[in-house]
Amino acid sequence: MKSILALASFVAVVTAQSQVWGQCGGIGWTGPTTCVSGATCVAQNSYYWQCLPSTATTTTASSGTTTTSAGSSGLPTSTSTVNSLNALAKSKGKLYFGSATDNPEFSNTAYTKILFSDMFGQITPGNSMKWGPTEPSRDTYTYAQGDVVLNDAKNASQIVRAHNLAWYEQLPNWLSSGNFDNATLQTILTDHVTSAATHYKGQVYAWDVVNEPVDDSGNMRSWLYQDKVGTSYIDLAFRAAHAADPNAKLYLNDYNLEYSGAKFNTTLNLVKQLVAQGTPIHGVGFEGHMIVGSVPSAANIASQMNQFTALGLEVAITELDIRQTMPETAAQRMQQKTDYQNMVGACMLVTKCVGVTVWDYTDLYSWVPSTFSGQGAACPWDNNFARKPAYDGIVLGLGGTS
């Protein structure tokens, strides 16, 4: 008996700590704020603190102050004279060229000056419209932060891709730890999607309704909704979003779709099934979190995209960044230029690819260094808002002359 009690209290201690990669803090978070042994709680941003393996915490990106080591002097920079990627994209038939952002970044006026300029025609809130931040307790909704992004974008005549409604990460703690049954989970999902899509009704171009539903091995990703409700949660989410905001383009969004293989096949079959059964899905987002030197040719990526557009859907590159091993070198910068050109060029090869969004435009606010130890410099602008050759790669990819 004594040993059972000892075990029980041990379990209690374990469950009071977040596992490696789990959330451990942030606005709206009411779950554990410490990590299991071997992991350290690192603030990724004000909404999301994550337990990272202790060995992976030598770089801190949360403050946005991770630098390109000795500075980027001596490295090649942009030589392009193009000053509006959005205007160039539109002149070539696209709807927008955009950037992700996040509310804490708005205090940096050097940053907002570029973000809300005519450089970009579209904005994605990187965190503030997600489930955890918007429904901190059941049926209590807070859209203030998302509204700030939306209104600032509107004031700059930029359209918004809203992100996201059903995802395995950044769930509110009351939901992940609530032990709800299947029927209740369906009600909770419908309520959440209906609330968020109604709040932004008529004001956003698109919603990423279902995010990253397939894992890296090509299986449906194991998470709360897949495990307890099954794949039908996807149809449920799309239907609720469509009922609430009939004009928003509804997307399924995922990474690594740029490559053929098990994950791509499962996703394509899933989307085929959704289309066949009449689920109101309108687009597939190719996130585009890539690695310098590992980006396929524009033609290859375009052929991946074409398999979705053949189903009558549009596609977009929704979270583009191309990371590299630090420190940056001249060779890597030039390879990154080619890689950006291929990614953006793929969208240009596909008429129904509506636009490209970079997952923040500056390395200063990139999510990469805190997640991938020893990697960074993934964005087209450096920490000091200087354009890199990657910018010229985008210009070339858009069909401009650099």
Ligand code: 9MR
């Ligand atoms: O950029 C987001 C970062 O600030 C958050 O800490 C992170 C939480 O997991 O989410 C990041 O954005 C992700 C996006 O929502 C979905 N695709 C992958 C993105 C990078 O992790």
